[in-house]
Amino acid sequence: MYFQNPGRSLSKIEISRLENVFTELGISKEKIKADVNVNVQTVNINIEDRRSKLADLAETLARQNIIGTPGDKRYQEICRYWPDSDIYKVLEANWCAAFVYHCCMKVGIKLPIRYPNRMYRLAGVGAWLDWAQLAETVFFYRDMQEGFEPERGDIVIYEKLLTDNSHDHIGIVLACDGDQLLVAEGNTDNKNYSSILYRERGHCILGYIRVDDSYQFNFQGEYRPV
Template identity: 40%
Template sequence: MIGFGKVRMVRTVVDGVLQEQEDEAIRRAGYIHLYGVAEMSALLAARRGLDAVTASVAGMLHDIYTCRTGLRLLHAPSGAEDARVILRDLGVFSQEEQQRIHSAILRHSDKERVDDPYDELLKDADVLQHYLHDPTQSFPPATARRIRNVTAELGLPAVEVRVSETKPTAQAGSISLRARLADVAEELARQPLVGDENQSGPDVWPLIRYFPGARRDQGWDWCASFVYHCAVQAGPILPIRYPGVSCRFAAVLAWLEWARLPEIGFFHPADEPGFAPERGDLIVYDRLVSSAEHDHIGVVLDRDDCTLVAAEGNVSNRSGVFRRDRFLQVNGFIRVEDSYRYSWP
């Protein structure tokens, strides 16, 4: 396919996402920013001797997650997963093109770090569009430096960039991360949430909307999505797919793989000597609702020596609070440390 035809195909997909966004302000900002960054990316690619199609597509897709969901937390890694699915399904991009675009989107929020050429190009195009759209706004120091550097590279007159003050990171309250997670899960589970015949509907849509492919009229088994939604509400904040994990957090397997990663180490087998589950731990079951391993997940609320109480989603398409055997059909537990913050790579 002729190169620019690929850009047109991506534009069509992006237009569809934006047209489905119900918030007019998000939709309008999406059109302005995505098309603007795509054009800036093509300009910088020509300047730097890089492929303009790859650069333009990265710019077109870099904030697709925010435009689809309205969410900005960890939108770069989550957007990289959205873009991966779009490029795969279009079927016209080479593996090299897909990898370059995925990498650029994954890293575009880290304006302080210096990465590969396409990563850097997208960061520069992103900040340049923001500046040109409103040069009166203030920018973090690293972003301001990029704006000055890229405008100089393009031979533009020296620009004055307002620099925002660096503010200390807000600290969480005294309540622990796991306690917050359990509180959110218990409140949602007790409502209860009820799915429609297609495992979506008004109650379930807010849980699954984070993930590509979710629709208001069509969902999936949503126990892991219930846990992910609770995590988004209470912490820990995670992207929709962790790099190196085989699937998204809409699947129980993703939670297991993530917790077992050497750099994470949060998984505890059910029979681990000396381990006692606590409120706010995640519990992974085997063959609880099907004949498959790791087929269900919930949030521990309470326990005694022989039983535990858990908040769970998608038990017969409903959420609820359930008392279960402490060991029967339990694969293990995931204990997320209070100090955990997503950071990759």
């Protein structure tokens, strides 16, 4: 009810309950601003630039040269969302999408490991492409799409960059510098480490995902196990 009507007045009891929900969902209470007006308080969420935070975190982590092995505690953090007992084997030299997922979760872009009723998990690039084109998101922009220019905090999806397969790699844009993109990636070039590097804008890019700063995961359909 609150997210549908962010301007409505709430009682102190309702505010307390809302704060508890924020805590459960991992949303910082610092975003809540209460204004006293007679006997009620009005609560507002200050929408923050999560894409900027996404780029900041991705840049910090990628610069650490995380190694995709079970002994690297930073890599353990990236893998902890996935319940598979053999997750390290599953993601071996294949964790670029898991890196993006981890960065999103850490900055408050909360997503399930698999969007309801979709076939693949967000540990794979295809699932990100699928999710970004849903009717409730529409976050995907094709490369060179009219009126769109990549910005810091966008997610870039590559096309046959490292293999003969479509949408085979993913990263987070740090800057757009003329004909080049500065990107943060996990599993750079499938070599099992994170890094920051330049990619040619005109080479093997399928498109971009620009997550709206106000987006909150909210599935209202019928769940159909797949």
